Amino acid sequence: KAGVTQTPRYLIKTRGQQVTLSCSPISGHRSVSWYQQTPGQGLQFLFEYFSETQRNKGNFPGRFSGRQFSNSRSEMNVSTLELGDSALYLCASSPSGTSGNQETQYFGPGTRLLVL
Amino acid sequence: QQQVKQSPQSLIVQKGGISIINCAYENTAFDYFPWYQQFPGKGPALLIAIRPDVSEKKEGRFTISFNKSAKQFSLHIMDSQPGDSATYFCAARSYQLTFGKGTKLSVIP
Numbered sequence: 001k002a003g004v005t006q007t008p009r010y011l012i013k014t015r016g017q018q019v020t021l022s023c024s025p026i027s028g029h030r031s032v033s034w035y036q037q038t039p040g041q042g043l044q045f046l047f048e049y050f051s052e053t054q055r056n057k058g059n060f061p062g063r064f065s066g067r068q069f070s071n072s073r074s075e076m077n078v079s080t081l082e083l084g085d086s087a088l089y090l091c092a093s094s095p096s097g098t099s100g101n102q103e104t105q106y107f108g109p110g111t112r113l114l115v116l
Numbered sequence: 117q118q119q120v121k122q123s124p125q126s127l128i129v130q131k132g133g134i135s136i137i138n139c140a141y142e143n144t145a146f147d148y149f150p151w152y153q154q155f156p157g158k159g160p161a162l163l164i165a166i167r168p169d170v171s172e173k174k175e176g177r178f179t180i181s182f183n184k185s186a187k188q189f190s191l192h193i194m195d196s197q198p199g200d201s202a203t204y205f206c207a208a209r210s211y212q213l214t215f216g217k218g219t220k221l222s223v224i225p
Contacts, residue, residue: 004159033212035213043215056211
Protein backbone atom coordinates (compact mmCIF):
# COMPACT_ATOMS: atom_id res chain seq x y z
CA LYS A 1 0.00 0.00 0.00
CA ALA A 2 1.18 3.47 -0.77
CA GLY A 3 1.80 5.62 2.27
CA VAL A 4 0.40 9.01 3.15
CA THR A 5 1.36 11.58 0.56
CA GLN A 6 1.50 15.32 1.02
CA THR A 7 1.89 18.06 -1.55
CA PRO A 8 3.70 20.26 -1.99
CA ARG A 9 6.74 19.22 0.02
CA TYR A 10 8.12 22.73 0.30
CA LEU A 11 6.47 26.10 0.08
CA ILE A 12 7.59 29.69 0.49
CA LYS A 13 5.00 32.40 1.06
CA THR A 14 4.98 35.97 2.31
CA ARG A 15 3.09 37.42 5.22
CA GLY A 16 -0.57 38.05 4.52
CA GLN A 17 -0.86 35.43 1.80
CA GLN A 18 -2.86 32.27 2.12
CA VAL A 19 -1.79 28.70 1.47
CA THR A 20 -3.45 25.36 0.79
CA LEU A 21 -1.78 22.07 1.61
CA SER A 22 -2.96 18.70 0.40
CA CYS A 23 -2.92 15.23 1.94
CA SER A 24 -3.83 11.88 0.42
CA PRO A 25 -4.32 9.21 3.10
CA ILE A 26 -3.50 5.55 2.84
CA SER A 27 -6.08 3.77 0.71
CA GLY A 28 -9.01 2.73 2.87
CA HIS A 29 -8.22 5.15 5.67
CA ARG A 30 -11.07 7.50 6.45
CA SER A 31 -9.57 9.61 9.23
CA VAL A 32 -7.11 12.37 8.47
CA SER A 33 -5.44 14.46 11.16
CA TRP A 34 -3.22 17.49 10.72
CA TYR A 35 -0.35 18.53 12.98
CA GLN A 36 1.98 21.50 13.08
CA GLN A 37 5.59 20.80 14.02
CA THR A 38 7.95 23.57 15.14
CA PRO A 39 11.23 23.45 17.06
CA GLY A 40 9.76 25.43 19.93
CA GLN A 41 6.32 23.91 20.32
CA GLY A 42 6.91 20.43 18.96
CA LEU A 43 4.02 18.54 17.39
CA GLN A 44 0.66 20.17 17.93
CA PHE A 45 -2.70 18.83 16.85
CA LEU A 46 -4.63 21.05 14.45
CA PHE A 47 -7.76 19.08 13.54
CA GLU A 48 -9.12 15.73 12.49
CA TYR A 49 -11.52 14.94 9.68
CA PHE A 50 -13.59 11.82 9.30
CA SER A 51 -16.15 11.20 6.58
CA GLU A 52 -15.87 14.79 5.36
CA THR A 53 -16.65 16.18 8.83
CA GLN A 54 -14.34 17.88 11.26
CA ARG A 55 -14.46 15.63 14.29
CA ASN A 56 -11.88 17.21 16.58
CA LYS A 57 -10.08 20.51 16.69
CA GLY A 58 -6.96 21.71 18.46
CA ASN A 59 -6.23 25.09 19.91
CA PHE A 60 -5.40 27.07 16.78
CA PRO A 61 -6.92 30.32 15.48
CA GLY A 62 -9.64 30.35 12.87
CA ARG A 63 -7.08 31.22 10.18
CA PHE A 64 -6.37 27.50 10.12
CA SER A 65 -9.08 25.51 8.42
CA GLY A 66 -9.45 22.29 6.57
CA ARG A 67 -11.76 20.06 4.67
CA GLN A 68 -12.06 16.50 3.56
CA PHE A 69 -13.40 15.18 0.31
CA SER A 70 -15.49 12.11 -0.38
CA ASN A 71 -12.37 10.15 -1.36
CA SER A 72 -10.87 10.98 2.08
CA ARG A 73 -8.28 13.32 0.64
CA SER A 74 -7.88 16.38 2.82
CA GLU A 75 -6.76 19.94 2.39
CA MET A 76 -5.61 22.41 4.98
CA ASN A 77 -5.78 26.14 4.46
CA VAL A 78 -4.02 28.90 6.33
CA SER A 79 -5.16 32.43 5.61
CA THR A 80 -3.38 35.71 6.36
CA LEU A 81 -0.06 34.01 6.95
CA GLU A 82 2.13 35.15 9.82
CA LEU A 83 5.85 34.60 10.30
CA GLY A 84 5.06 32.24 13.17
CA ASP A 85 3.20 29.93 10.82
CA SER A 86 6.52 28.73 9.43
CA ALA A 87 6.54 25.06 10.32
CA LEU A 88 6.39 21.50 9.10
CA TYR A 89 2.76 20.55 8.56
CA LEU A 90 2.14 16.86 8.96
CA CYS A 91 -0.83 14.83 7.92
CA ALA A 92 -1.62 11.47 9.47
CA SER A 93 -4.23 8.91 8.50
CA SER A 94 -5.84 6.00 10.27
CA PRO A 95 -8.66 3.64 9.33
CA SER A 96 -11.35 5.28 11.43
CA GLY A 97 -9.54 7.32 14.05
CA THR A 98 -11.40 5.63 16.89
CA SER A 99 -9.52 5.96 20.15
CA GLY A 100 -11.12 2.87 21.59
CA ASN A 101 -9.51 0.76 18.90
CA GLN A 102 -6.16 2.35 19.62
CA GLU A 103 -5.51 2.70 15.95
CA THR A 104 -2.13 3.66 14.69
CA GLN A 105 -1.78 6.95 12.89
CA TYR A 106 0.50 6.88 9.87
CA PHE A 107 2.25 10.13 9.06
CA GLY A 108 3.17 11.61 5.72
CA PRO A 109 6.52 13.32 5.08
CA GLY A 110 5.06 16.75 5.72
CA THR A 111 4.96 20.06 3.93
CA ARG A 112 7.60 22.53 5.03
CA LEU A 113 6.16 26.03 4.94
CA LEU A 114 8.37 29.09 5.19
CA VAL A 115 6.69 32.45 5.64
CA LEU A 116 8.83 35.48 4.81
CA GLN B 117 -4.59 21.33 29.03
CA GLN B 118 -3.46 17.86 28.15
CA GLN B 119 0.29 17.57 28.44
CA VAL B 120 2.95 14.96 27.98
CA LYS B 121 6.34 15.84 29.45
CA GLN B 122 9.36 14.20 27.87
CA SER B 123 12.97 14.05 29.00
CA PRO B 124 15.79 14.38 28.27
CA GLN B 125 15.73 16.86 25.42
CA SER B 126 18.87 15.33 23.96
CA LEU B 127 20.82 12.17 24.61
CA ILE B 128 24.22 10.91 23.53
CA VAL B 129 24.86 7.20 23.87
CA GLN B 130 27.76 5.06 22.81
CA LYS B 131 27.18 2.26 20.35
CA GLY B 132 26.02 -0.83 22.20
CA GLY B 133 24.71 1.16 25.15
CA ILE B 134 21.17 1.56 26.46
CA SER B 135 19.17 4.66 25.56
CA ILE B 136 16.41 5.62 28.00
CA ILE B 137 13.78 8.26 27.34
CA ASN B 138 11.12 9.13 29.89
CA CYS B 139 7.64 10.59 29.63
CA ALA B 140 5.02 11.63 32.16
CA TYR B 141 1.38 12.52 31.67
CA GLU B 142 -1.46 13.96 33.70
CA ASN B 143 -4.68 13.05 31.94
CA THR B 144 -6.00 9.69 33.07
CA ALA B 145 -8.26 9.60 30.00
CA PHE B 146 -5.28 8.66 27.84
CA ASP B 147 -5.67 5.06 26.73
CA TYR B 148 -2.91 4.49 24.21
CA PHE B 149 0.76 5.40 24.41
CA PRO B 150 2.80 5.20 21.21
CA TRP B 151 6.40 6.12 20.56
CA TYR B 152 7.39 7.63 17.26
CA GLN B 153 10.78 7.87 15.59
CA GLN B 154 11.53 10.71 13.23
CA PHE B 155 14.49 11.09 10.92
CA PRO B 156 15.38 14.46 9.37
CA GLY B 157 13.14 15.27 6.44
CA LYS B 158 10.68 12.51 7.27
CA GLY B 159 7.40 12.29 9.10
CA PRO B 160 7.20 10.46 12.43
CA ALA B 161 6.96 6.68 12.15
CA LEU B 162 5.39 4.46 14.79
CA LEU B 163 8.03 2.53 16.68
CA ILE B 164 6.16 0.73 19.45
CA ALA B 165 3.01 1.34 21.48
CA ILE B 166 1.48 0.19 24.75
CA ARG B 167 -1.90 0.15 26.46
CA PRO B 168 -2.22 1.19 30.12
CA ASP B 169 -3.22 -2.32 31.25
CA VAL B 170 0.22 -3.64 30.32
CA SER B 171 3.36 -2.82 32.32
CA GLU B 172 5.92 -3.69 29.68
CA LYS B 173 6.10 -4.36 25.97
CA LYS B 174 9.14 -5.46 24.05
CA GLU B 175 9.74 -5.50 20.33
CA GLY B 176 13.25 -6.40 19.32
CA ARG B 177 15.66 -3.94 20.89
CA PHE B 178 12.87 -1.57 21.90
CA THR B 179 11.00 -1.84 25.20
CA ILE B 180 8.30 0.33 26.71
CA SER B 181 7.91 0.31 30.48
CA PHE B 182 4.61 1.69 31.78
CA ASN B 183 3.80 2.73 35.35
CA LYS B 184 0.12 3.55 35.52
CA SER B 185 0.09 4.66 39.16
CA ALA B 186 2.94 7.09 38.57
CA LYS B 187 1.56 8.13 35.17
CA GLN B 188 4.94 7.59 33.61
CA PHE B 189 6.27 5.56 30.73
CA SER B 190 9.66 5.13 29.19
CA LEU B 191 11.38 3.83 26.09
CA HIS B 192 14.50 1.69 26.39
CA ILE B 193 16.64 1.05 23.34
CA MET B 194 19.02 -1.82 23.98
CA ASP B 195 22.28 -2.23 22.09
CA SER B 196 21.88 1.23 20.58
CA GLN B 197 23.21 1.61 17.05
CA PRO B 198 24.26 4.67 15.02
CA GLY B 199 21.24 4.02 12.80
CA ASP B 200 19.03 4.68 15.83
CA SER B 201 20.14 8.32 15.79
CA ALA B 202 16.89 10.20 15.36
CA THR B 203 14.36 12.22 17.30
CA TYR B 204 11.98 10.20 19.44
CA PHE B 205 8.55 11.36 20.50
CA CYS B 206 6.33 9.84 23.11
CA ALA B 207 2.62 10.44 22.71
CA ALA B 208 -0.62 9.78 24.49
CA ARG B 209 -4.01 9.47 22.91
CA SER B 210 -7.55 10.23 23.98
CA TYR B 211 -9.41 11.63 20.99
CA GLN B 212 -6.16 13.02 19.55
CA LEU B 213 -2.46 12.38 19.89
CA THR B 214 -0.68 14.63 22.38
CA PHE B 215 3.05 14.55 21.85
CA GLY B 216 6.04 15.12 24.08
CA LYS B 217 8.55 17.69 22.89
CA GLY B 218 10.94 15.05 21.58
CA THR B 219 14.37 13.64 22.43
CA LYS B 220 17.20 13.91 19.96
CA LEU B 221 19.24 10.74 20.26
CA SER B 222 22.76 10.54 18.95
CA VAL B 223 24.48 7.17 19.03
CA ILE B 224 28.23 7.54 18.60
CA PRO B 225 30.50 4.74 17.40
